[in-house]
Amino acid sequence: MKKLIAGAALVAASSMAMADHGPAGCGLGTAVVFPDANEWHEHVLAATTNGTSGNQTFGMTSGTLNCQDANGPMAQTQAFMEDNMDQLALDAAKGQGETLAALAEVMGVEAADSAAFNRTVQSNFDNLFHADATSGTAYEALTAALADSEQLKKYVG
Amino acid sequence: MKWSVSIRQAMVLLLLYSGVCVASNDASTFEALAQHKQWQHLLHYRLHWNGEVYSQNDSDEFFLHPTGKYDALAELNAAVRAFSITDMADDESAQCRFPARYEWLKQQLNDHAFIDQPCPDFDRWAKEIAAHSLTLIFPASHINSPSSMYGHTLVRMDREDPASSKLLAYSVNFAANADPTDNELVFSYKGLTGGYPGVVSVLPYYVKTNEYQHMEYRDVWEYPLNLSPAEVDQFVRHIWETQDTEFDYFFFDENCSYRLLALIDAATERADLTDDFFLTAVPVDTIRALDDQGFVAGAVYRASAASQLNAASDQVSKQVREVSRVLVESDDDIDTLLQSLSAKQQVQALELSHAYARYLAVKKKKASPELRRRTLALLSARAKRPIESGFQPAAQPGLRDDQGHQTRRFALAAGQTEHGFVDLHWRPAYHDVMDLLDGFVPGSQIQMGATELRAWDTDDIRLQRLTVIDVLSLSQRDFYQRPTAWGVSGGAKRFVGRESPLHGYLHVAFGQAVGLAGGRLYGLAETQLLVDNQIEEGYQLTLGPRAGWLYQSHLLNANIEGNWQPSVAGDNRERHEVLARLGLRLTSQSQLRAEWIRQWQQETTNNEWRVSWQQYF
Numbered sequence: 001m002k003k004l005i006a007g008a009a010l011v012a013a014s015s016m017a018m019a020d021h022g023p024a025g026c027g028l029g030t031a032v033v034f035p036d037a038n039e040w041h042e043h044v045l046a047a048t049t050n051g052t053s054g055n056q057t058f059g060m061t062s063g064t065l066n067c068q069d070a071n072g073p074m075a076q077t078q079a080f081m082e083d084n085m086d087q088l089a090l091d092a093a094k095g096q097g098e099t100l101a102a103l104a105e106v107m108g109v110e111a112a113d114s115a116a117f118n119r120t121v122q123s124n125f126d127n128l129f130h131a132d133a134t135s136g137t138a139y140e141a142l143t144a145a146l147a148d149s150e151q152l153k154k155y156v157g
Numbered sequence: 158m159k160w161s162v163s164i165r166q167a168m169v170l171l172l173l174y175s176g177v178c179v180a181s182n183d184a185s186t187f188e189a190l191a192q193h194k195q196w197q198h199l200l201h202y203r204l205h206w207n208g209e210v211y212s213q214n215d216s217d218e219f220f221l222h223p224t225g226k227y228d229a230l231a232e233l234n235a236a237v238r239a240f241s242i243t244d245m246a247d248d249e250s251a252q253c254r255f256p257a258r259y260e261w262l263k264q265q266l267n268d269h270a271f272i273d274q275p276c277p278d279f280d281r282w283a284k285e286i287a288a289h290s291l292t293l294i295f296p297a298s299h300i301n302s303p304s305s306m307y308g309h310t311l312v313r314m315d316r317e318d319p320a321s322s323k324l325l326a327y328s329v330n331f332a333a334n335a336d337p338t339d340n341e342l343v344f345s346y347k348g349l350t351g352g353y354p355g356v357v358s359v360l361p362y363y364v365k366t367n368e369y370q371h372m373e374y375r376d377v378w379e380y381p382l383n384l385s386p387a388e389v390d391q392f393v394r395h396i397w398e399t400q401d402t403e404f405d406y407f408f409f410d411e412n413c414s415y416r417l418l419a420l421i422d423a424a425t426e427r428a429d430l431t432d433d434f435f436l437t438a439v440p441v442d443t444i445r446a447l448d449d450q451g452f453v454a455g456a457v458y459r460a461s462a463a464s465q466l467n468a469a470s471d472q473v474s475k476q477v478r479e480v481s482r483v484l485v486e487s488d489d490d491i492d493t494l495l496q497s498l499s500a501k502q503q504v505q506a507l508e509l510s511h512a513y514a515r516y517l518a519v520k521k522k523k524a525s526p527e528l529r530r531r532t533l534a535l536l537s538a539r540a541k542r543p544i545e546s547g548f549q550p551a552a553q554p555g556l557r558d559d560q561g562h563q564t565r566r567f568a569l570a571a572g573q574t575e576h577g578f579v580d581l582h583w584r585p586a587y588h589d590v591m592d593l594l595d596g597f598v599p600g601s602q603i604q605m606g607a608t609e610l611r612a613w614d615t616d617d618i619r620l621q622r623l624t625v626i627d628v629l630s631l632s633q634r635d636f637y638q639r640p641t642a643w644g645v646s647g648g649a650k651r652f653v654g655r656e657s658p659l660h661g662y663l664h665v666a667f668g669q670a671v672g673l674a675g676g677r678l679y680g681l682a683e684t685q686l687l688v689d690n691q692i693e694e695g696y697q698l699t700l701g702p703r704a705g706w707l708y709q710s711h712l713l714n715a716n717i718e719g720n721w722q723p724s725v726a727g728d729n730r731e732r733h734e735v736l737a738r739l740g741l742r743l744t745s746q747s748q749l750r751a752e753w754i755r756q757w758q759q760e761t762t763n764n765e766w767r768v769s770w771q772q773y774f
């Protein structure tokens with residue numbers, strides 16, 4: 001379990017503690033942005049075989065990898081962030097991009113609000129993505145930022 | 158939901174003793190149906206090398222009859238009986254386990270009164286996937302990994318709303334379920350011998366784009382397939398049937414590409430795609446197979462992070478490029494480094510710097526806490542400048558991988574050393590740097606199984622060369638990327654000269670390549686191991702420089718190379734070699750080639766030249 005630095009919001013700590021009892025691998029909230037890449041298999045697995053290992057999945061659930069009981073847009077949002085931290089960080093910095101658009105779709109953001117959504121994520125970049133951020137803390141920061149906006153608070157129920 | 162073994166056993170018992178009877182006049186109908194192409198496709202029956210027809214699925218769970226793997230008729234009879242049972246709990250009936258077979262049999266036996274059983278689990282799953290159309294996904298070869306020329310394929314199941322995110326669509330992937338603790342040698346061996354089971358998985362497309370676009374730096378081609386919604390529904394039903402079952406997995410025939418074609422075959426009577434593949438299925442050929450049968454409706458290009466970096470870097474001034482690199486490589490204050498640039502240039506430099514930082518972390522393995530912190534700081538600075546960079550996306554390449562020359566090559570050559578000779582050459586796969594360039598990555602080469610027979614004017618015929626593997630990657634440096642050029646080849650060949658015996662060899666080389674005079678100049682440190690009893694002590698290990706210049710274009714290929722190999726161990730004879738090669742495109746599938754080679758071994762010098770005609774098929 002990743003140690004949370006002092007100063008991380010208490011809510012984040014509690015959400016992660018809850019995630020501990022959640023289904024394995026589902027929105028655990030522990031993914032960090034830009035983890036070390038391990039590429040031992042790059043040349044071999046890039047060949048025909050393209051071996052998978054361990055993450056056999058049948059997409060049996062609500063849009064999340066290895067996620068047995070994820071229900072509702074919030075769990076899906078967290079799971080999506082867990083799997084896409086690196087791309088989200090870039091799109092958040094640019095204020096647009098395919099991964100950010102996908103996040104908006106997972107959260108049910110309507111087309112009319114997508115510009116405001118992008119702006120909000122961009123202006124809150126430092127809260128969402130920093131060296132100690134995990135997908136759990138980023139999720140909390142995102143919902144907090146949306147809750148602060150008259151236009152967007154409807155998306156965080 | 159796993160169909161448990163106990164339920165399966167119960168089902169078999171039910172079948173054996175059930176009151177469901179099959180009218181005798183059905184018998185001939187059933188025999189015809191069992192031989193029907195579509196039933197064979199649904200069960201993955203295939204003619205094997207030993208002349209027998211049986212299913213390629215290895216799991217009991219895939220069949221209703223104990224001998225279903227080998228007996229299409231017994232399996233069909235069992236299926237009709239099982240699909241007629243009406244008093245099972247929800248999700249427990251055979252109809253729920255094999256919805257695609259059920260659907261097909263219902264259509265074929267329209268006078269047979271099947272009663273649909275409730276399958277809420279399957280319905281939920283299919284509704285979540287919400288497939289409306291299929292897209293074949295082909296990650297193109299990537300720059301510094303010739304083995305990726307073999308590529309991979311998967312199928313994305315797209316939703317009806319064209320505005321919905323492609324990243325969130327589910328994709329069907331077939332892959333060897335490799336053991337991550339196996340090293341590369343074990344992995345390759347097991348992959349070649351079918352030592353890994355192949356499994357179908359369903360995962361969000363973003364899992365794959367993260368892997369290909371951002372980690373492996375591979376462009377992706379997406380080919381929308383023109384299947385009807387009914388055919389797509391049947392595809393989804395059939396994917397469900399493969400759950401928790403295993404297929405054989407071999408690198409060269411029953412691989413990802415072959416199996417995906419088999420899954421599409423099972424989904425529609427219009428398709429008979431696997432017929433053409435008896436020995437090898439190279440992913441790019443699967444696209445051609447789909448295209449030949451009229452299933453490909455277009456092609457969409459998805460640029461990798463590397464292509465985007467190159468495209469963006471071409472759109473800015475040298476000053477912006479320099480700043481972007483310094484932003485990553487120094488620890489100085491970011492705002493100070495950006496001072497000299499306009500607002501828009503600052504945004505461009507920051508985006509380029511992020512791409513460069515990721516390249517260092519992912520490809521150069523320079524991942525460190527400092528680089529990670531710097532990358533985040535650069536993105537933070539980018540976020541504080543809410544304007545657009547104005548970068549145009551990477552342009553689609555003029556030709557796709559599937560538009561290159563065909564996979565197999567045959568060549569006829571005539572040449573001369575101290576005697577004249579004629580060569581017959583056959584290569585099952587795939588591409589060398591002298592082959593036609595269109596659709597291939599420049600500077601990349603991967604050949605397997607190339608075999609050459611030589612007939613001398615003195616009437617004797619010999620095996621001249623057998624290439625087991627021959628990989629060369631001459632990726633050149635650019636402003637941001639500094640890939641390592643490398644090569645590995647192994648097999649058996651002869652030195653120049655009619656009396657040269659065969660010897661076994663293994664060559665390994667590492668170095669660098671740079672763009673020069675329209676081509677690329679490369680320098681490698683190469684070590685060679687030669688093994689044969691013609692060589693003193695039975696072996697020789699050499700180490701020396703190998704350098705050359707390679708030019709590749711649509712019409713013309715040219716290569717000059719020198720290789721100096723002083724001995725390190727074993728036989729102490731010095732060996733040097735220079736060669737010059739020229740290739741001229743005749744048609745999209747043929748080429749004329751001329752080669753000259755000069756070899757020095759201690760005191761002796763030998764020359765060979767030859768002219769050849771290469772035909773791809």
